[in-house]
Amino acid sequence: MVKSSTQLKPEDLQQSLGDRLEKSLNLSGYSIGDMAEYLEVHRNTVSGWINERTIPAPIYIRTWADMTGVPVEWLKTGEWPQGEAPKPRKTRRTQAK
Numbered sequence: 001m002v003k004s005s006t007q008l009k010p011e012d013l014q015q016s017l018g019d020r021l022e023k024s025l026n027l028s029g030y031s032i033g034d035m036a037e038y039l040e041v042h043r044n045t046v047s048g049w050i051n052e053r054t055i056p057a058p059i060y061i062r063t064w065a066d067m068t069g070v071p072v073e074w075l076k077t078g079e080w081p082q083g084e085a086p087k088p089r090k091t092r093r094t095q096a097k
Contacts, residue, residue, distance in 0.1 A: 018052040020075050024068035025050075038067055 015023070025035060032050070036043040039060055048054045056064070065072035074080045 015078060016052060017055065017075065017078075018050045020070075020078060021056075021064065022050045024064065024070045024075065027070065028068040030068065035064065035067065039063060 025032065030038075032046045033043050036046045039046070041060075045054070049056045049060075061075050062072050065075050071081050071084055
């Protein structure tokens with residue numbers, strides 16, 4: 001999978017969806033558990049996406065990009081929009097009890 005670097009390098013941009021999901025977690029500082037909680041899915045679901053056993057629905061890809069601060073286009077296609085830098089976000093939505 002992806003190196004744990006916090007910097008994107010040109011060779012990182014053309015990796016698989018699973019690699020890009022993992023890389024965005026590394027950039028943002030979130031864990032698989034954090035993402036699972038945020039998306040309200042089981043952590044095995046998130047691991048399955050990263051390990052490419054399953055593919056996340058488009059809504060999860062958009063939410064993942066928003067949470068980690070990477071462009072949704074990059075997650076979907078591996079193509080980084082010109083002039084756009086990663087903007088990791090560490091916000092959590094509040095859950096109703």
